[in-house]
Amino acid sequence: MERKQFLRSLMVGIISTPILWEACKKDSLDAASSEAVTDSGSGTSSSTCTAAPTETEGPFPTKTPSGYVRSDITDGRSGYKLTAKITIANSNKDCIPIEGAMVDIWHCDAEGNYSEYGGSGMQSTNYQSVHFLRGRQITDANGLVTFTSIFPGWYNGRATHIHVHVYNAAGNSLKVTQIAFPEGAGTAVAIVNGYKKGMSGYTYNAKDNVFSDDTTNSEVATVTGSIADGFNLTMKINVPA
Structure with missing residues (x-):
């Protein structure tokens, strides 16, 4: 027993x-x-070799992008560090990397404001005389550009996003698009929590007027990292070249 x-x-x-x-x-x-994001989002414009969706430049495009060839676009704006690595590939040639393409990016600051605009209408704060969070880089042999910035804030009617305009070496426009961020518990968007604004009134990707039709999440980047160490964004954008 x-x-x-x-x-x-x-x-x-x-x-x-x-x-x-x-x-x-x-x-x-x-x-x-709750402390860090290790893997979030697709990080590619498509799982197949198709061109990224064309999106609006929005109301705040860079006025003279050729004047801001730089990798660090922070310009003293406060916020959590974001390193953005964007790869440009040719959707007309089996998505091979494009060397020598010009890539412009711009986005809002932690409070949801854009440089080069303001003083009336959509943005009451006047930032017309400054150029923060805007820059241009030329792709290397791997089709890669790298920008140092801050994690974008948000403003009414839009999800967190980054604008991208790709040109060929001759300066001809190849693609205007936007990059979305993963959302939900444990993502960088949730951890940053809208900085001081919080998330009350935030427009999520599913309701965003640009990203709401992105049923395959092809415009959603991969975002990893933490507040302490900074965040890393990777995205592949296929363009017809």
Whole structure:
């Protein structure tokens, strides 16, 4: 009788041990997710070789983009560091990387304001005389450009986003598009939490007038990192060249 009880207790211990381990592992992952994003989003304009969607430049395009050839576009704006790595590929040639393409990006600051505009209408704060969070880079042999910036804030009616305009080496426009950010629990958007504004009134991708028709998430970047170490965005944009 004692031997049966001993064997029964031994079997219970063997069965329960992996369950306890899985529970502990889940707790560790949940705790980590509140501090950092390790993998989020698709990071590509498409899973196949198709051109990225064409989107509006919006009401705040860079006025003279050729004057802002630089990789660090921060210009003293406060916010959590964001390193954006964008790869440009040719959708007409099996999506091989394009070397020598000009890539312009621009986005709002932590408070939702754009440089080069303001003082009336959509943006009451006047930033017409400054040029923060705007820049141009030339793609390398791998079709890559890298920008140092801050994590964008948000403004009424739009989800968090980055504008992109791609030109060929001759200066001809190839694509105007936008980059969306992953959303939901544990994502960078949730961790940043709209900076001081919070997320009350935020427009999510599904309701955004640009991204709402993106059913395959082809415009959503991969975003990793943390507030302490900064965030990293990667995106592949296929353009007809």
